[in-house]
Amino acid sequence: MRRTRSRSPLRHPRIGRWGDASESSGSWESRGPKGHTLRRMTTSETSRYVRLRVELVIEVDDSGALTGAALERIAADEFMPDDERTHAQSAVREEEAEALAYLVDPFDLVSEVPGIELAQASWSCEQIDYDPDSADWELDMDEDEIDGYEAGPDGYPVLEDGRGAEGEGDDDTGRWP
Incomplete structure (x- = not known):
């Protein structure tokens, strides 16, 4: 299940009005011999947005505790419509990854970081086959x-x-x- 929070980047005056002049696009012929037709962006003009990517592998060692906590969170959500609540409870009971998706909130990860505001977050949980000795899982x-x-x-x-x-x-x- 993918859970998403977002705020439109078009509300930001700089992103809503200008493209990203730091990217190369088009053919050499369209740019001409002098390179890009747009002036280079200075450091103060570059985007203030940063994408943070985090990948976690979590081992579930108490499925009952995980599912119970997710069901409690769903029951306590006063803004969730009843039909959505029923669907969420069913999904959480069927799959641990769904339970984890209801308990994890990226906002909590960055809410205490000074000088930033979360503009958009999305996350997903899925069950995987994990072999810590596999080269696919090298973190560095x-x-x-x-x-x-x-x-x-x-x-x-x-x-x-x-x-x-x-x-x-x-x-x-x-x-x-």
């Missing part, structure tokens, strides 16, 4: 390595020919000055 693996790219000195993937991810740019590094 760099995403660029997984995709088959090596990260360059600036953190962007570098292809074998030394150019950027799409072979763009006007110099030998494949990056725009």
Whole structure:
């Protein structure tokens, strides 16, 4: 089950009005020999939004306690309509992952962090086969390595020919000055 909270990013004046000029798009012909037609964004103009990705593997060692806590949370939710409550209770009784989804709230993870406001959160729970010795579960693996790219000195993937991810740019590094 995926549980989502969101607030429209269009309410934010900068995101609602301008595209992201930091991304490369279009062909070289459409950009012309001088590169992008938009000016580069300064640090103060870049997006203030940050995506935090967290992946947890949780071992359920007391299914009854987990299910009971989720059923209590559902029963205490005064804003949940009765038909949704019945469906939620049934789902929680059938699957531990559903029970966990009702108990975990990403807002709780960041609510005490100073200087931020949660703009959107989504999370899901699913039962999985877990082998801690499997290479699939190595926590320190760099995403660029997984995709088959090596990260360059600036953190962007570098292809074998030394150019950027799409072979763009006007110099030998494949990056725009």
